[in-house]
Amino acid sequence: MSNEHYLRNPLIHRDRRLGRRHTPWVNQFDCTHIRPLIICRGPIRKEAMDVFGEMGITDFGILLSEKDSIVYQDALAPELRSLTAPERIHRVPDYTGMNKEERDERIRQIIGIAKDNGYNAIFAGYGFMAEDETMVAAMEGAGLNFIGPCSRTVHDAGLKDEAKRTALKTGVSVTPGIDNGTALTLLKKHPDVNSLKALVAEQALPLDAAELDDGDVSLADKADRVLAASYAKGVDLYTVEELCETLQEAVETMARDYPQNRVRLKAISGGGGKGQRILGIGEASRTPELVREILNEVKTTGVGDNKNVLVELNIETTRHQEIQVIGNGQWCITMGGRDCSLQMHEQKLLEVSVTVESLQAAIEQAEAAGQTTEAQILKQDLVTLQAMEDEAARFGEAVGLDSVSTFECIVDRDKHFFMEMNTRIQVEHRVTELCYALKFTNPDSPDDYFVVESLVEAMVLLAAHGENLPKPDRVLRFNDSVEARLNATNQALQPSAGGVIEYWSDALEGEIRDDQGISLHNPDTDMFMKYTLAGAYDSNIALLLTVGDTRLATYEAMAETIRRTVMRGKDLATNLEFHYGLVNWFLGQNINARPTTRFIVPYLTAVGELKQRANNIDLSYAWKCLCQQSLGEYTGDAQRALQESLVLKQSLLLRPIEALLAQPHILSGWLSVNRDAYTMIDGAVSWNENPIELLGDLYHFLNMDHCPGQPAASMIWDHDDAVLQQALAFYDTLNSRLSAEDWEELQSVLAANDAPDGVDGDQWSAIRSAHKGYQSGASILAVLPSIAEATGFYTLTVNDNLTIDIPERLEETELQEAMAKVLVPPPAAKSDEILAASGGMFYGRETPEHDLYVQAGDHFNAGDPLYIVEVMKMFNKVYAPFAGTVDEVLVEGDGVIIKKGQPVFKITPDEKIVVESPEEIAARRKQHTDAFLEQLVRE
Known part of the structure; x- marks a missing residue:
């Protein structure tokens, strides 16, 4: 963690052994006896190392997976740059294993490492087995202090099916769907209590058959008890095919009841986007395929694995919000919310705090500005937040939460539904801890207290002293974080x-x-x-x-x-x-x-459209045409002076434009913050702001300000900066002397032949000449808003009620896929090859039990699956871009590492692939550039 301690209380965080108040009550919560083994990776591992050090916990170790460095050379954990003691660094082949047997072996191995090296606690962070009930229970059974929710909480809250049932019992709103697909599958084969009892006896399951006679327990719950016993013994009572049949029936029922909604499939043990798929309308028949993908992705394909997959209504206008919850088993409190709606493929991208204080301030601001509709929406959000926090606290108490967890909801306008509880710290936990700290106060002395600003520290405190910690107060640090x-x-x-x-x-x-x-x-x-x-x-x-x-x-x-x-x-x-x-x-x-x-995805599609238009602009040709047109309006000395000015300003004007055209995401940002800088009048761009001042802002936006000593390639060049600063100084002086309110009025004043009051004729002539010189060529900047206008970029907009208006075209799958290829063109290939679109691990089949998607001699159609590439924990199925026949498979076996652009198949396409010639490309770009030139401001 870099440069962040200014946000912490140095009296508390400088040294946990010395930094707290020296009172007997505070000192009883010392944690230096904790000796944790960190069994996670990524930013949370380094954060844990830092926080442990601040707490005075120095006897900690870290677990490294060999998988990273096996796949890519020189990919050693960067934490080794600070933790250099070899006896505190331990290695395993990977963190979880590929199946249940390997996973159980890894748990035993971790316990052995902890025991052999004197560790008394385990910190699992937010990855791998952090929410694995089996692992947590094994750690507890081995006498290790698990820094996180206990196994009971993980079972009741962490398993998505159990959590949904608990939510129903505690009055928490849940999404429609089924959470017991495995139980329903079992009941198809064993439909009554007697049949279940016979199954228990036949399989010698570790379950007292008398439990199945309880009249207060539903038949489905009894089936769940039988299933739990089968998982404990490690036997299967149903096949994946039977489960898929049950789930497909549930999907078909959901489709009939909610014909306008898609359906979400979700593994009970998934998380972080893994183990989830969405079935489109009319795609119920794909259920078996996607269920197998899910089970393979979360590695629950082994004998005895719990293969339950939830079927839920996919709320189409959802916002994904979550509540930070913390408890010690007796008390439970919340710490505000986070909006995690900005995500793609279930992977979060930008996460924003949601706090009572922030919403109250925003409501006051909206009301003061007369924005009635926005104020109403914000008030509803405040009500929703408070309701979710209340439900989260009640749910936490119901599952005996004794650490940090996250209560996740989907919000649809004024309604919200409980989705799941993640029984671990979240990747985005810092969003919360930057808004709120926890103040623990001595019940017998209000002046005797300590403040905790780190949720990782709170987890350690709860693991070490949970039952003795009083219920804290949350203390505001900042209204907002992102x-x-x-x-x-x-x-x-x-x-x-x-x-x-x-x-x-x-x-x-x-x-x-x-x-x-x-x-x-x-x-x-x-x-x-x-x-x-x-x-x-x-x-x-x-x-x-x-x-x-x-x-x-x-x-x-x-x-x-x-x-x-x-x-x-x-x-x-x-x-x-x-x-x-x-x-x-x-x-x-x-x-x-x-x-x-x-x-x-629609936003990315809009950015792709910007890039597609930008690709069709020949900026050098546009500049040449603009210069010729401008020079044609003058003769003699005036023409020569203008020519010198244009030559002098060519790189000043074109370099930042070229940078934006090459970087569509940055172009999107610049267009967004400058959407009011121009107006379209009769099909042409008319600037509302001085183009020279916009140019200066553009260099700043691109981080290309003049900085002596920096590489010339990353900043404005010296001679260009001299011209720009001279022009900006000119307009600063002019604005101070003339009483123009804005750029439009200043242009009107400068267009007059007669000098304004206080300026003599010669001065006025010189000012007007200088103005023309400084503005010469600046109309080339209009290429940028012209791209926005041509693509309809600004039709993706925020409404008064704070919803986002997404044009229908941006939600069309074909356009989305096409624009993704514009943003990242596929590797150039010969007409007889299919190349890897990305690097990763190659799999030629859906699961080890399935046949290969394609092999030599097979014909495939456009859209058929060809292979799967696993990259950065996600399984991505690659589909054929066109029809053809496989001549040769160039990757042998599954689990092979491939690189982007590597030939994967030799093929014969059904139709000849037409490649655009350089001449055709040039003609196309000239045609588009001519169209843009018609919208440029005339000088």
């Missing part, structure tokens, strides 16, 4: 593994960066050390956070943080540009907008 997940993904947000970070600028003041230690400099040279982004697990590189007293200030701080962040590397692709564009989109629209979970 987190951007910096991921190794390409411009279309597809995982992109294997890149090398060769340089990363230091964290700014006010930036909170959790980067798992990547930013740690070489202690001898103080230089940044290269880091390879491995692809075995997930795509996250870092978590970037900012805070503020308003959401607007928080977003502005995030935009400034990203603007000044510089990251360079080899084969490196990240979503940093995406975040810059997205944050500025909201700044330009309305930071109180209420996006749904379906927003990102």
Whole structure:
């Protein structure tokens, strides 16, 4: 964690053994006796190391998986740069194993490592087996202190089917659907109590058959008890095919009852986007295929695994919100909410705090501005937040929550539904702890207290002293916070593994960066050390956070943080540009907008359309035409002077435009915050602001300000900066001398031949000449808004009621897929090859038990599945872009590492693939550029 301690109380966090108040009551909560083994990875591992150190816990160790460094060389954990004691570093082949047997073996191995090395506690963070009831119970059984919810809570709240039943019992709103597909499957074969008893006897299951005679327990619950006993013994009582049949029937019923909604399938043990699929309207027949994908993805395909998959109504206009909950088994409190709606493929991207204080302030501001509709929506959000917090606390108490967990909901306008409880700390937990701290007070002395600002620290305190901790008060730190997940993904947000970070600028003041230690400099040279982004697990590189007293200030701080962040590397692709564009989109629209979970893909599609138009602009040709037209209006000395001016300003004007055309996400951000800078009049762009001032702002927006000592390629050039600063100074002086209210009025004044009062004729002539010189060529900037107009970019907009108006075209699957390819063109291939669209692990079949999708000699149609690539924990099925026949499979076996652009199949296409010639490309670009030139402002 870099540059974040200014947000913490140094008296508390400087040294946990010495920093607290020295009172007997406070001292009883010392945690230095805890010796934890950290069995997670990524930013949470480094954060835990830092927090443990601050608490005075020095005897901790970390567990490393060999999988990262096996897949990619030199992908060592960056934490090893600070933790250099070899006896505290332990290794396993991977964290979870590929199946139940390997997973059980890994649990035994972790327990053995802890016992052999004197660790008395386990910290599992938010990945891998953090919510695995079997693991938690095994740790508890081995006498290890699990820093997280106990096994009872994990069972009652962590398993999605159990959680849904608990929610119903405690009066928590839930989504329609079924949570007991496995029980229903079993009851098809054994439909009554006697049949279930016979099954228990036949399989010698560890279950007292008398339990099945309880008249207060439903038949479905009795079936669940039988299933639980079968999981304990490690036997299957149903086949995957039988389960798929039951689930397909449930999907078909849901489709009849809710014909306008899609259906979500969700593994009970999934999380972080894994183990979930959405069936489109009319796609019930795909249920078996997707269920198998889900079970394979969450690794529950083994004998004795609980293969239950929930079937739920997919609320189409959902916002994904979650409540931070914390308890000690007796008391339970909430710490506000987080809006996690900005996500794609169930992977969160930008997470925003939702607090009572922030909403109250926003309501007051909206009312003061006369924004009645917005104020009403914000008031409803406040009511919803308070209701969710109340339900979350009651649910936490019902499941005996004795640590930190998250109560997740979907919000549909004025309704909300409980989705699941994650019985672990969340990736985005810092969003909450930056808004609220916890104040623990001595019940016998209100002046005797201590404050906890870290949820990781709170977890340790609860694990060590839970039953003795009094119920805390939540203390406001900041009204708002926001987190951007910096991921190794390409411009279309597809995982992109294997890149090398060769340089990363230091964290700014006010930036909170959790980067798992990547930013740690070489202690001898103080230089940044290269880091390879491995692809075995997930795509996250870092978590970037900012805070503020308003959401607007928080977003502005995030935009400034990203603007000044510089990251360079080899084969490196990240979503940093995406975040810059997205944050500025909201700044330009309305930071109180209420996006749904379906927003990102249409937004990406709109950005793709910008890129498609930008690709069709020949900027050099446009500049040449503009210069010729401008020069044609003058003769003699005036023409020569204008020509010199245009030559002098060519790079000044074209470099930033070229940068925007090449970076569609940044173009999106710039267009969003400058949407009022122009007006279309009779099909032409008319500026509402001085183009020269816009140009200066553009250089700043691109982080290309003049900074002596910086590489020339990343900033405005010296001679260009001299011209720009001279022009800006000219207009500053002019604005102070003339009484023009805005750019339009200033232009009118300058168009007059007669000098205004206080300016003589010669001066006025010189001023007007200088103005023409400074404005010469500036109309080329109109290329940028012309692209927005041509694509309808601004039709993606925020309504008065804070919903987002998404044009129908942006929700068309074909356009979405096409624009994803525009953002990230597929690797150039020969007409007889299919290349890997991304790197990762290759699988030629759905599961080990299934046949290959295709093999030599097979014919395939466009849209048929060809293979699966596992990259950064997600399984991505790759479909044929056209029809053809497989001549040769170039990847042998499953589980083979492939690289982006690598030939996977030799094929013969059904039809000849037509490739556009360079001449055709040039003609197309000229045609589009001519159309844009018609919209340029005439000088």
